[in-house]
Amino acid sequence: MSTPLLEIANLRVSFPTQKGMIDVVRGVSFTLGRERLGIVGESGSGKSMTGRAILKLIRAPGTIRADTFRFDGIDLLQQSERAMRRIRGARISMVMQDPKFSLNPVMTVGEQIAEALQTHQRLPRRETRQRVLTMLEAVRIDDPERVASLYPHEISGGMGQRVMIAMMLIPEPDLLIADEPTSALDVSVQAQVLDIIDEQVKRKGMGLIFISHDLNLVSSYCDRILVMNTGEIVEECQAGELRNAVHPYTRGLIAAIPRLDETREELPVLDRSAWVAQ
Amino acid sequence: MANVHSWLIDDSPASRLQARLGRLYRICGALSRNPLAAVGAIIILVLILTAIFAPLIATHDPLKQDLAQRLLPPGSGNWMGTDELGRDIWSRVVYGARITLVIVVLVAVLAAPAGLIIGAISGYFGGWIDRVLMGVTDIFLSMPKLILALALVAALGPGIENAIIAIAITSWPGYARIARAETLTFKNAEFIAAIRLQGASSLRVILGHVLPLCTSSMIVRVTLDMAGIILTAAGLGFIGLGAQPPLPEWGAMIARGRSFILDQWWVATMPGFAIIIVSLGFCFLGDGLRDVLDPKSGEQR
Amino acid sequence: MTALSLNNLDISYGETQITHGISLDIAEGESFALVGESGSGKSTVLKAIAGLAPQWTGSITAFGQPRTHGIDQHFARHCQMVFQDPYGSLHPRKTIDAILSEPLAIHGIGNQNGRVEDMLVAVGLDRKFRFRYPHQLSGGQRQRVAIARALMLEPKLLLLDEPTSALDVSVQAEILNLLKRLRREQNLTFLMVTHNLPVVSFLCDRLAVMRHGRIVEIADVADLKRGALQETYSRELMDISVAHAG
Numbered sequence: 001m002s003t004p005l006l007e008i009a010n011l012r013v014s015f016p017t018q019k020g021m022i023d024v025v026r027g028v029s030f031t032l033g034r035e036r037l038g039i040v041g042e043s044g045s046g047k048s049m050t051g052r053a054i055l056k057l058i059r060a061p062g063t064i065r066a067d068t069f070r071f072d073g074i075d076l077l078q079q080s081e082r083a084m085r086r087i088r089g090a091r092i093s094m095v096m097q098d099p100k101f102s103l104n105p106v107m108t109v110g111e112q113i114a115e116a117l118q119t120h121q122r123l124p125r126r127e128t129r130q131r132v133l134t135m136l137e138a139v140r141i142d143d144p145e146r147v148a149s150l151y152p153h154e155i156s157g158g159m160g161q162r163v164m165i166a167m168m169l170i171p172e173p174d175l176l177i178a179d180e181p182t183s184a185l186d187v188s189v190q191a192q193v194l195d196i197i198d199e200q201v202k203r204k205g206m207g208l209i210f211i212s213h214d215l216n217l218v219s220s221y222c223d224r225i226l227v228m229n230t231g232e233i234v235e236e237c238q239a240g241e242l243r244n245a246v247h248p249y250t251r252g253l254i255a256a257i258p259r260l261d262e263t264r265e266e267l268p269v270l271d272r273s274a275w276v277a278q
Numbered sequence: 279m280a281n282v283h284s285w286l287i288d289d290s291p292a293s294r295l296q297a298r299l300g301r302l303y304r305i306c307g308a309l310s311r312n313p314l315a316a317v318g319a320i321i322i323l324v325l326i327l328t329a330i331f332a333p334l335i336a337t338h339d340p341l342k343q344d345l346a347q348r349l350l351p352p353g354s355g356n357w358m359g360t361d362e363l364g365r366d367i368w369s370r371v372v373y374g375a376r377i378t379l380v381i382v383v384l385v386a387v388l389a390a391p392a393g394l395i396i397g398a399i400s401g402y403f404g405g406w407i408d409r410v411l412m413g414v415t416d417i418f419l420s421m422p423k424l425i426l427a428l429a430l431v432a433a434l435g436p437g438i439e440n441a442i443i444a445i446a447i448t449s450w451p452g453y454a455r456i457a458r459a460e461t462l463t464f465k466n467a468e469f470i471a472a473i474r475l476q477g478a479s480s481l482r483v484i485l486g487h488v489l490p491l492c493t494s495s496m497i498v499r500v501t502l503d504m505a506g507i508i509l510t511a512a513g514l515g516f517i518g519l520g521a522q523p524p525l526p527e528w529g530a531m532i533a534r535g536r537s538f539i540l541d542q543w544w545v546a547t548m549p550g551f552a553i554i555i556v557s558l559g560f561c562f563l564g565d566g567l568r569d570v571l572d573p574k575s576g577e578q579r
Numbered sequence: 580m581t582a583l584s585l586n587n588l589d590i591s592y593g594e595t596q597i598t599h600g601i602s603l604d605i606a607e608g609e610s611f612a613l614v615g616e617s618g619s620g621k622s623t624v625l626k627a628i629a630g631l632a633p634q635w636t637g638s639i640t641a642f643g644q645p646r647t648h649g650i651d652q653h654f655a656r657h658c659q660m661v662f663q664d665p666y667g668s669l670h671p672r673k674t675i676d677a678i679l680s681e682p683l684a685i686h687g688i689g690n691q692n693g694r695v696e697d698m699l700v701a702v703g704l705d706r707k708f709r710f711r712y713p714h715q716l717s718g719g720q721r722q723r724v725a726i727a728r729a730l731m732l733e734p735k736l737l738l739l740d741e742p743t744s745a746l747d748v749s750v751q752a753e754i755l756n757l758l759k760r761l762r763r764e765q766n767l768t769f770l771m772v773t774h775n776l777p778v779v780s781f782l783c784d785r786l787a788v789m790r791h792g793r794i795v796e797i798a799d800v801a802d803l804k805r806g807a808l809q810e811t812y813s814r815e816l817m818d819i820s821v822a823h824a825g
Binding site: 043191257261269 | 616748749750777806
């Protein structure tokens with residue numbers, strides 16, 4: 001890999017509380033090329049905060065600090081809010097968990113996707129429309145003309161999430177951050193949506209950060225995996241190597257998942273003292 | 279003191295009482311960190327103390343006339359001057375606090391629970407009960423408050439009791455609306471379903487589980503409305519339909535001072551100040567309470 | 580003895596009919612799962628049994644007694660429900676103690692103090708949680724409270740609506756272990772709705788696969804573990820689940 005797309009060293013996200021500053025991300029470092037990186041962790045692990053920090057979407061009074069925080073050679077920490085707005089969407093996009101809350105209920109799907117494009121590029125109307133339809137087709141919507149004219153409440157959850165992906169991908173960003181993009185969807189639809197993300201990322205040669213609580217899901221869709229716990233990266237490995245994870249937290253997580261051919265009388269429970277003491 | 283503090287903020291209270299007091303303590307703590315709310319609370323506290331200790335605070339008998347001393351400007355003998363009958367305005371303002379407080383408390387006690395219960399029943403049951411109750415509420419809401427109060431007082435006869443009844447009747451529909459809206463938001467919540475599944479009667483669900491969730495927004499709303507209630511009461515007093523002379527009601531006092539507003543400004547201004555300060559106090563406190571009690575933002579911290 | 584028997588159950592919301600002719604029998608002490616995707620009507624069946632979806636035809640019989648359409652006190656003693664979302668199923672302004680005492684108060688059961696204490700022990704919650712408010716508890720602890728509340732009336736049948744799908748896997752393991760232990764100790768009958776087949780493997784004896792409001796297949800969990808479900812749709816669900824597990 002030549003220059004990495006994203007370089008992060010010692011990232012810290014802190015929030016003030018009554019008991020002083022609390023770090024929700026504590027010294028996270030990683031680099032990302034044009035590859036698929038999975039960040040796995042349970043709630044409160046700081047995985048989502050890491051994703052949001054990359055877009056500088058941490059609301060005040062939260063603060064972001066880092067030794068290195070570079071995207072494609074741009075030092076993100078130095079960027080003003082205005083400059084960030086040009087980066088968000090155009091160069092780094094984010095797909096959120098639930099399409100129900102991310103789509104504007106009073107605009108048609110087509111208008112919303114077109115708007116995502118026009119915010120960053122001025123194009124003639126006809127070309128915009130053409131791009132929108134192509135994009136909808138790319139996310140495997142069979143009848144793009146019809147779907148473009150629908151309102152969000154008229155489409156299913158899986159279709160909504162595909163529309164979200166279309167919206168996020170139409171400005172052709174270099175990096176896509178997907179934060180639990182399929183947790184609100186049925187398992188069968190989940191696979192479809194992830195395949196679409198996968199296909200698009202591969203075709204355009206984007207970087208992908210896939211944030212999820214689901215170890216299995218992440219390991220089947222990513223090249224490399226970071227496991228986070230209480231704000232720190234406890235394990236980094238290639239997706240195929242997950243079964244050989246060394247950290248007790250990762251091993252505990254894997255063991256705690258019930259299996260289809262389950263024969264255990266009791267599931268092993270994480271003993272959190274095992275690694276906190278280290 | 280330190281012991282009481284740690285007992286109150288204990289993460290693992292040992293009794294229901296401690297848990298409740300702890301929550302109350304946290305709310306008070308949050309309130310005291312909000313400067314405007316603290317100012318509001320102090321103003322209301324002063325109002326209450328003034329009302330209780332009026333005989334001690336007042337320098338004169340509020341009803342005693344002394345025509346030789348009429349329309350004196352503020353000075354060392356009469357801090358706020360005297361009115362056209364030679365009564366000490368300071369003492370009248372102090373005693374007026376009692377009347378104001380009585381009006382405010384009685385209206386709150388009459389209107390808020392009525393609105394709360396009607397709204398909660400309406401929201402919880404829905405259907406035709408909702409339509410009937412909200413229809414009645416809308417009829418009341420559609421009439422301007424002051425006009426309705428005027429009509430009621432005119433029908434019942436002037437006097438402070440009737441003014442209170444009139445104001446209460448005009449203010450419950452607002453509370454019913456809020457209570458209904460609040461009820462609708464969590465009527466289908468799982469914790470309500472859970473309690474129903476345990477076999478609780480509708481009455482028990484409404485009283486024990488729905489109403490406690492409406493109360494905080496109701497407290498906020500009532501506090502914010504207090505200013506309006508005081509002003510309405512003063513308005514009724516001003517046009518002679520509220521408290522009757524010689525009662526030292528602030529609105530009535532302004533009305534009488536109106537004739538001398540150019541030459542003896544203090545007669546109308548002093549009770550006017552009292553109204554403004556107390557109204558502001560309730561507004562500040564209400565705003566602060568909203569920040570602290572709002573179920574969406576408070577509690578979580 | 581059959582704990583629960585559904586016969587030709589058609590449930591509707593308003594004009595829309597959600598389920599079509601659901602029939603199944605669950606033996607006492609059995610753990611039964613209803614699986615399917617969202618919109619399959621599996622949760623609706625649970626709601627109808629609980630009394631939260633009163634618009635149905637057919638029959639529901641619990642412990643030999645036909646069930647009426649609404650919610651009734653007598654039925655509440657036999658059958659309780661645990662909801663999916665531990666954040667939405669506890670009253671935000673009541674302490675854990677108040678939440679657990681309420682069912683006892685409704686049914687006029689004495690010794691509330693002792694029963695609440697015992698139940699906290701049974702679901703593995705420390706005594707220090709007793710007077711806390713739900714927002715001071717984690718998701719897993721809340722779900723323990725929800726389970727405790729459902730068990731306060733000592734029901735024989737427990738309806739579980741995706742009881743672990745909102746929880747982290749490590750917490751899910753704890754709750755699943757707890758449910759398994761409680762079932763053994765108190766000889767409970769479970770009817771669980773879930774979309775997660777591995778959870779079914781761990782906790783249940785039999786399962787019914789639902790699709791578009793109909794039961795596609797009823798099978799033993801042993802068949803599920805062996806990958807030997809008969810119907811095409813069931814096999815599809817199973818394959819997705821296997822692919823997902825990598």
